[in-house]
Amino acid sequence: MFAKGQTVIGYMEQLAPKHLAEEWDNVGLQVGSLQKEITGVLVALDVNEHIVDEAVAKGCNLIIAHHAVIFRPIKGILTDTPMGRLYEKLIKNDIAVYISHTNLDVAEGGMNDWMAEALGIENGAPIKDIHTEQLSKLVVFVPKDHHQKVLDAVLNAGAGWIGNYSHCSFNIEGYGTFIPQEGTDPYIGTPGKLERAEEVRIETIVPHTIRNKVVQAMLKAHPYEEVAYDLYSMDLKGRSLGLGRVGKLTEPATLGEFVETVKRGLDVESVRVVGDLNRPIRKAAVMGGSGAKYYNSAIFKGADVLVTGDIDYHTAQDAHLAGIALIDPGHNAEKIMKEKVAEFLSGKLTEHKYGTGVHASALNTEPFHFM
Structure with a gap:
């Protein structure tokens, strides 16, 4: 027996309730309908045509993603444009898309807790309530x-x-x-x-x-x-x-040593670093996505380093002058959510004896190449 769409999303919202999303965010069902049986769920960080092809190949008619496929109001769907083709492919294949974004970031046991655990941050508290x-x-x-x-x-x-x-x-x-x-x-x-x-x-x-x-x-x-x-x-x-997590490391390290922990824990080949690689790191902060603007909040919470993506040049300079180290593993480090969400939903569906399969996307949606 397959689970209904509303049933699957009910489980998802136990993990990441919609009311936790920030006001500007666009979360929830964005394409398609939940008024159907769900043969399979594909969990992805982003949604593009390759992800839709993967969903079709794996027999999934629901994609749960972190990043919105529709973020700003659209005035039309032109199928000779890249986004128009994407919407057309989703609709023709009867694939619904549900987004869990800042609500998953904020939720206890969600994105930022997973990242903190991967980095050895203990008893992480929010950086920004x-x-x-x-x-x-x-x-x-x-x-x-x-x-x-x-x-x-x-x-x-x-x-x-x-x-x-x-x-x-x-x-x-x-x-x-x-x-x-x-x-x-x-x-x-x-x-x-x-x-x-x-x-x-x-x-x-x-x-x-x-x-x-x-x-x-x-x-x-x-x-x-x-x-x-x-x-x-x-x-x-x-x-x-709130957003991000800050706490003591299970084992204090130098910034250079902690960089290697970040690369292993978040499965990234390279990072950008601001700060003296020999400085001791006892308390660390992490924020999935673009969290550089919260470096002052991380300093206030006692962090020696902030791990987050999309750090711009001037923010890096300001943070360095303020005395906090920065590590930028890229926005795509949030891919940690794919396996975690898939594991959570699979457990819920199995517990209630549903035959709906859940798959973590195997595709890498990182837009950058590191040369």
Whole structure:
């Protein structure tokens, strides 16, 4: 059985929710339809005609890519132009294209965490915070004999995280009163009579993004016809998510030694380097794509070096004067996402017993040759 398009994208958005994307970004479905069975998924960094040919050859009718195939508004699709031919080929082969860009960069366990792991950066925190979770307080009253079942349901749905502590809750025993009215089928009590039931008040923290999921899990586990619960908005903020990662290296190194780590970890043949190759590197920052403008943020977070692509001449000079080293492995270093996303989606589809295959593109879309 093949998975529906919306099912596949549902899994993708568990990894990289769309709301994490920056306002200027164009993410989501850009070509085609998800209202179909997905025979195969091709995960690519970029989308060009060669990638479409690869998708056709591998029986894939959905491409999930990092870089947008449509970024700016288009006024027409002319099939005698390079981009027009690309759109035509996608549509003729009934291949949908879904983009996960800055949302994948920001997401925990996404692009920048993969790059940080590859470089030996421990406990990486964002270089630049761009999204702070809004929190709610969930309060629900549960009959004593269902307390553990309901508590497990809401915590397993993702409630109860405070910092690095999970399953946080507060539970108070007391009595609830109610009179079941005519036509009701109460779990406890008799219609028309006042009931005094032993109940437990459960309190826990719920991130705004998963409120509906947690509430649905709570209602499913709760035995009452009418569940008494409250959701309170809180001034307290949750996790901060953002671009890039900065943290201590597992093993301190010189800049020259760290350059070799970058080349191996990001699978690049050469890099551009700014700084003294003998300087010690204890804390490093990495940002996929074009992150040179964030070098001051990396300095503020204590980084000795920033690894990012597309560094221009004047930014390199300014960063050097400011005292931070730079390593530019190129924008294409983000290709690390191909295997990682394919592995994640393949695991989800296999877990739910779908026959949809997932392939990491084998093509290199690096536009530069290094001579």
